Amino acid sequence: MKLSDIDLNDLDTFEKATPHDQFRLLRRESPVHRHAGAPGEQDYWAITKHADLKNISKNPGLFSSEARSAIPRDPDDASLPQLRLIMLNMDPPKHRQYRAIVNKAFTPRMIHGLEPAVEKMVDQIIDNVIEKGECDFVDELAAPLPMLVICEMMGVPEEDRRGIYELGNRMVGFDDPELQEDGQPRKFGEDDGSQASAEMFMYAAKLAEKARAHPGDDLATALLNAEVDGHKLSELEFNSFFLLLAIAGNETTRTVTTNGMLDFIRNPGERQKLIDDPSLLNSAVEEVLRHEPAVHSFRRTAMADTEIRGQKIEEGDKLILWYPSVNRDEDVFENPDVFDITRSPNEHLSFGVGEHFCLGANLARMELRKIFGGLMRRLPDIELAAEPRRLRSTFVNGVKEMQVQFTPGPKSTG
Numbered sequence: 001m002k003l004s005d006i007d008l009n010d011l012d013t014f015e016k017a018t019p020h021d022q023f024r025l026l027r028r029e030s031p032v033h034r035h036a037g038a039p040g041e042q043d044y045w046a047i048t049k050h051a052d053l054k055n056i057s058k059n060p061g062l063f064s065s066e067a068r069s070a071i072p073r074d075p076d077d078a079s080l081p082q083l084r085l086i087m088l089n090m091d092p093p094k095h096r097q098y099r100a101i102v103n104k105a106f107t108p109r110m111i112h113g114l115e116p117a118v119e120k121m122v123d124q125i126i127d128n129v130i131e132k133g134e135c136d137f138v139d140e141l142a143a144p145l146p147m148l149v150i151c152e153m154m155g156v157p158e159e160d161r162r163g164i165y166e167l168g169n170r171m172v173g174f175d176d177p178e179l180q181e182d183g184q185p186r187k188f189g190e191d192d193g194s195q196a197s198a199e200m201f202m203y204a205a206k207l208a209e210k211a212r213a214h215p216g217d218d219l220a221t222a223l224l225n226a227e228v229d230g231h232k233l234s235e236l237e238f239n240s241f242f243l244l245l246a247i248a249g250n251e252t253t254r255t256v257t258t259n260g261m262l263d264f265i266r267n268p269g270e271r272q273k274l275i276d277d278p279s280l281l282n283s284a285v286e287e288v289l290r291h292e293p294a295v296h297s298f299r300r301t302a303m304a305d306t307e308i309r310g311q312k313i314e315e316g317d318k319l320i321l322w323y324p325s326v327n328r329d330e331d332v333f334e335n336p337d338v339f340d341i342t343r344s345p346n347e348h349l350s351f352g353v354g355e356h357f358c359l360g361a362n363l364a365r366m367e368l369r370k371i372f373g374g375l376m377r378r379l380p381d382i383e384l385a386a387e388p389r390r391l392r393s394t395f396v397n398g399v400k401e402m403q404v405q406f407t408p409g410p411k412s413t414g
């Protein structure tokens with residue numbers, strides 16, 4: 001492979017697998033690489049080294065998430081104001097004010113308090129399939145937990161949870177026609193009648209109404225009572241928070257669970273190690289996060305002329321941060337392609353770093369420990385029944401369907 005073969009816009013490539021061969025070449029020969037934009041989009045700098053992603057993410061004044069959003073696809077000007085209501089797409093000082101509102105719901109203590117409920121959810125999820133001996137791993141084992149947890153935190157009633165999950169799928173899978181109602185790919189936040197984000201907003205408004213009428217100790221009530229600069233969140237701001245949490249909390253954790261299971265299936269020795277020694281769960285979860293991260297890419301925009309590794313970057317230039325690449329940077333990781341659940345240290349950047357470091361990292365880690373703990377204990381011989389069907393996306397490393405089989409077992413008595 002030569003540099004002229006690099007094409008990180010090709011959805012066919014990403015649908016097959018993360019293009020680790022391309023990233024390896026870029027890290028070695030052109031770590032700050034000028035890359036053509038997707039059709040109709042701005043050209044960009046492909047950032048593939050660990051140290052560069054770190055420096056860029058820690059310098060939001062120079063590399064903005066707000067100017068053109070943090071979403072890799074170019075937003076149209078009309079959808080920018082809406083995108084900027086989400087803190088993922090804000091710069092400091094505004095970003096810090098909004099982040100402070102939700103920070104307190106995601107402290108280690110709060111997460112610890114959720115553990116018993118999450119354990120019960122995991123038992124229930126596995127109970128639902130264990131007698132069948134087969135299932136779609138994505139839909140029946142990976143997806144339910146993060147959805148149940150975030151809905152529980154937000155006070156979303158059970159009957160509405162499936163709908164929220166499907167809306168989230170449509171919003172993130174914007175390049176995958178299969179996930180759109182009319183079978184057409186579209187831009188993030190693109191305005192048309194069937195737009196999933198509009199439906200999500202409408203749902204959030206309903207939720208706010210309910211929380212106002214019956215305040216509880218859920219996150220929805222906390223958000224409604226929160227103040228920024230002495231004023232309460234507007235309806236639009238509340239809805240945007242809900243949308244961010246519903247999407248960021250669902251897709252990512254489900255994706256890591258699925259890709260992690262696939263890693264265990266392909267590396268039976270590592271799976272056996274974890275089955276034999278559950279005390280390896282913590283480091284196994286970190287390795288699952290590193291090896292095939294949930295998010296392929298986020299965007300930043302340069303706010304002034306600057307230089308990275310001697311490469312001149314101009315004000316207004318677009319940069320794409322490639323997470324699967326930095327997690328296999330040879331300068332940081334030994335044998336980076338090897339899936340090693342005892343890897344230590346493991347300084348992956350799957351949750352980002354700096355200003356926008358993932359708000360849900362503690363929560364996601366706890367969920368992943370519980371689900372992999374349950375899977376290793378109760379479904380230790382899961383195998384593929386068919387090749388997984390991956391998402392057509394250069395944004396999310398998703399899997400749409402993964403049919404698996406296993407030895408049937410009894411439901412838990414609890």
Ligand code: HEM
Pocket residue numbers: 057065070087088089099150244245248249250252253256293294295298349350351352353355356357358359360361363364
């Ligand atoms: C394994 C699962 C997850 C992964 C891999 C992941 C990944 C990420 C990454 C890479 C970022 C940084 C974005 C940037 O720098 O522009 C981020 C931000 C964020 N994540 Fe996660 N995430 C996960 C789970 C969650 C969960 C469970 C939640 C909430 C329930 C969540 C909520 C957020 C929020 C709100 C932000 C924006 C933070 C900010 O702008 O300050 N994430 N996540």
